[in-house]
Amino acid sequence: MQLWNAREKAFGRMSGCKSPADSPFRQKRGSSGLLRFQPQKILVVLLLLSLGCALGCSNLRDPPASVPGQRAFTDEAGRLVHVPPRIERLVSLAPNLTETVYAIGAGQRLVGNTTYCDYPEEAKHVAKVGDTLQPSVERILALRPQLILISTASQLEAFTQQLNDQNISVYVTDPRDLEGVYRSILNLGQLLNQEKEAMALTATLRLRTEAVERAVANRQPVKLFYQLSAEPLYTAGRDAFVTDIIRRAGGKSVTAEVPGAWPKYSAESALASQAEAIILPTGGSMGEANAAVAGPLRLSPAFTNGKIYKINDDHLTRPGPRAVEGLEALARALHPEAFNK
Amino acid sequence: MTVTEGLHMTVLGDARATPRRTALICLMLGAALLASIVLVSLFGSERLPASESLCTLFSLGRRGCGLSAAQTAILMDIRLPRILLAAAVGASLAAAGASYQALLRNPLAEPYLLGISNGAAVGTMLSLVFLGQFAFARPLLAFGGALLATLLVYRLAAGRTGTTPERLILSGVIVTTFLSSVIVFVTTLLDATRIRSFTFWLLGDLSGSAGNLLIVSIVVSILCTTVLSFHARSLNLLMLGERDAFDLGVEVSRVRFTVFIVASLLVGSSVASSGSVGYVGLVVPHLVRLSFGSDNRLTIPAAALLGAMFVVIADTLARTLIAPRELPVGAITAIIGAPLFIYLLRRG
Numbered sequence: 001m002q003l004w005n006a007r008e009k010a011f012g013r014m015s016g017c018k019s020p021a022d023s024p025f026r027q028k029r030g031s032s033g034l035l036r037f038q039p040q041k042i043l044v045v046l047l048l049l050s051l052g053c054a055l056g057c058s059n060l061r062d063p064p065a066s067v068p069g070q071r072a073f074t075d076e077a078g079r080l081v082h083v084p085p086r087i088e089r090l091v092s093l094a095p096n097l098t099e100t101v102y103a104i105g106a107g108q109r110l111v112g113n114t115t116y117c118d119y120p121e122e123a124k125h126v127a128k129v130g131d132t133l134q135p136s137v138e139r140i141l142a143l144r145p146q147l148i149l150i151s152t153a154s155q156l157e158a159f160t161q162q163l164n165d166q167n168i169s170v171y172v173t174d175p176r177d178l179e180g181v182y183r184s185i186l187n188l189g190q191l192l193n194q195e196k197e198a199m200a201l202t203a204t205l206r207l208r209t210e211a212v213e214r215a216v217a218n219r220q221p222v223k224l225f226y227q228l229s230a231e232p233l234y235t236a237g238r239d240a241f242v243t244d245i246i247r248r249a250g251g252k253s254v255t256a257e258v259p260g261a262w263p264k265y266s267a268e269s270a271l272a273s274q275a276e277a278i279i280l281p282t283g284g285s286m287g288e289a290n291a292a293v294a295g296p297l298r299l300s301p302a303f304t305n306g307k308i309y310k311i312n313d314d315h316l317t318r319p320g321p322r323a324v325e326g327l328e329a330l331a332r333a334l335h336p337e338a339f340n341k
Numbered sequence: 342m343t344v345t346e347g348l349h350m351t352v353l354g355d356a357r358a359t360p361r362r363t364a365l366i367c368l369m370l371g372a373a374l375l376a377s378i379v380l381v382s383l384f385g386s387e388r389l390p391a392s393e394s395l396c397t398l399f400s401l402g403r404r405g406c407g408l409s410a411a412q413t414a415i416l417m418d419i420r421l422p423r424i425l426l427a428a429a430v431g432a433s434l435a436a437a438g439a440s441y442q443a444l445l446r447n448p449l450a451e452p453y454l455l456g457i458s459n460g461a462a463v464g465t466m467l468s469l470v471f472l473g474q475f476a477f478a479r480p481l482l483a484f485g486g487a488l489l490a491t492l493l494v495y496r497l498a499a500g501r502t503g504t505t506p507e508r509l510i511l512s513g514v515i516v517t518t519f520l521s522s523v524i525v526f527v528t529t530l531l532d533a534t535r536i537r538s539f540t541f542w543l544l545g546d547l548s549g550s551a552g553n554l555l556i557v558s559i560v561v562s563i564l565c566t567t568v569l570s571f572h573a574r575s576l577n578l579l580m581l582g583e584r585d586a587f588d589l590g591v592e593v594s595r596v597r598f599t600v601f602i603v604a605s606l607l608v609g610s611s612v613a614s615s616g617s618v619g620y621v622g623l624v625v626p627h628l629v630r631l632s633f634g635s636d637n638r639l640t641i642p643a644a645a646l647l648g649a650m651f652v653v654i655a656d657t658l659a660r661t662l663i664a665p666r667e668l669p670v671g672a673i674t675a676i677i678g679a680p681l682f683i684y685l686l687r688r689g
Contacts, residue, residue: 134529231549232548258666260666264666266385266386266660266665266667268385268387268415268419269386269664272411274411296419299411299418
């Protein structure tokens with residue numbers, strides 16, 4: 001097994017190596033080993049080659065500081081990204097970015113997205129390159145994109161290096177709260193030459209957000225528990241995008257200070273928090289998988305008082321333009337009297 | 342002294358467990374288990390007043406004892422059921438492990454090594470994916486999966502010259518790897534929201550103790566451990582070798598079949614309620630044998646009691662170490678179990 005792994009690694013490195021100086025060396029040494037059918041020797045040679053290739057190829061990985069005729073951007077992960085003056089073919093590897101691309105009017109230029117990208121309707125008919133957990137590099141390459149969009153929300157950072165090695169520009173967005181969503185929208189607007197549309201969109205979203213915040217401003221925040229899944233019990237922690245949405249909607253997540261984005265949470269602590277409401281993100285991509293309150297929480301005052309609110313999970317967990325819809329829905333659920341005027 | 346008792350002397354030497362010794366050790370371990378259950382119920386992510394909690398525990402929640410309603414609910418409806426489930430799972434896995442080891446005369450025989458846990462895991466996974474709305478489907482399919490895996494291993498192992506322990510272990514390895522690939526295959530097909538809960542569950546997780554699975558697990562663990570203990574005499578004689586045991590009047594194939602079925606029931610019920618909690622079936626029986634000798638009439642019940650205690654303590658760590666967040670209990674049992682097993686191996 002280990003032997004096999006080492007070989008695969010060696011092959012992987014070789015295929016990534018494009019330096020012509022390496023190839024005669026590789027053929028000569030490799031073929032003599034093969035003729036004698038000595039697997040150990042082949043392995044040693046492959047390992048040596050991979051080492052040489054790793055050293056030789058490392059120069060290719062660092063992009064030059066400036067490329068003539070290309071625009072330079074610093075993405076939200078602090079990486080330098082070079083893109084052509086106008087991007088005609090792009091691939092999105094996150095549903096929130098797909099939604100943003102359509103919302104700023106660049107949807108026709110999207111040549112690939114993931115199986116999770118289901119909004120708007122047109123996004124479903126774009127070529128799928130896999131899910132957000134395991135996209136296929138081959139499919140992405142076959143689409144010949146000029147730019148690939150990645151969101152830290154879908155945890156594909158490790159994948160970035162792999163695409164970078166293929167000399168494809170990768171832009172990483174890192175929206176952690178609603179402000180971050182606005183920033184990502186504006187950044188994508190610049191990248192895709194849709195600045196005007198992006199600015200108009202963020203202006204509308206800001207207005208809607210401010211309207212919600214004004215409506216709930218003087219109201220007592222509702223203590224709530226966000227149930228991501230019932231069994232095992234998962235919730236939203238400090239780093240979750242939705243924690244910011246909850247705060248703005250006039251709620252107070254009882255797990256807002258728990259480290260991590262999606263911690264597995266103790267049932268007894270959830271019950272002890274005496275939450276006044278329970279939020280069930282459900283009905284979107286989650287389907288009906290999370291439509292019931294977890295067993296231990298049925299002893300909570302929120303359950304006995306019937307304060308269980310189902311909100312479309314796509315609006316709450318995707319840091320994209322529709323997050324404002326989630327904000328509005330949540331605020332209406334928590335403070336109905338603030339909106340019945 | 343009967344003939345078999347004399348043979349026990351020959352096979353086991355000083356390690357032979359007299360009924361009195363068995364009863365004494367089991368009583369002691371049982372008392373220790375009860376004490377540890379009471380003790381760990383004072384610990385959790387929420388701090389509860391100790392004396393009031395003890396009062397509530399000993400009155401079985403009938404008296405308030407000064408705890409608020411929410412505190413009583415935390416203690417009696419969330420914490421205690423989980424501790425009891427941990428005990429049932431630990432007892433099941435340790436008793437099953439001890440029986441497999443005796444039956445196969447192989448110190449490494451374990452529900453995991455034979456693929457039985459993986460069979461149960463596949464069954465549970467199928468029920469989660471396709472029959473998520475039926476709560477009762479989970480233990481049934483887990484048991485079905487464990488049983489199918491057992492029968493498969495058993496069939497594969499049965500050669501023309503009979504079933505040798507080596508063949509059995511090898512078939513177990515094949516079934517294990519096959520079922521692991523099935524699990525990987527299905528989890529890849531699942532959507533992300535389900536994968537998260539499922540990967541946690543694969544590492545062993547006792548947080549889903551609500552519902553009727555708790556009662557099922559407790560009843561199954563007690564009943565099946567009792568049945569296995571009744572077969573301990575035959576298992577002792579089987580340690581001589583199958584032919585000798587047969588000559589001594591042991592119905593080898595019937596005993597083997599019964600022990601296999603009962604042990605897979607134990608594994609099925611524990612995997613259905615808590616996922617794959619590792620190392621319990623391996624470490625606990627070894628510890629028991631090193632301390633009390635290898636007479637199965639003592640090993641099986643003692644392993645069940647000690648296994649229960651082991652998982653109860655491990656799950657307390659899982660609940661409290663990073664509270665209010667939680668760790669999977671399987672990670673804790675492996676962290677405690679693997680070094681302990683290395684120590685036992687080097688000592689033995």
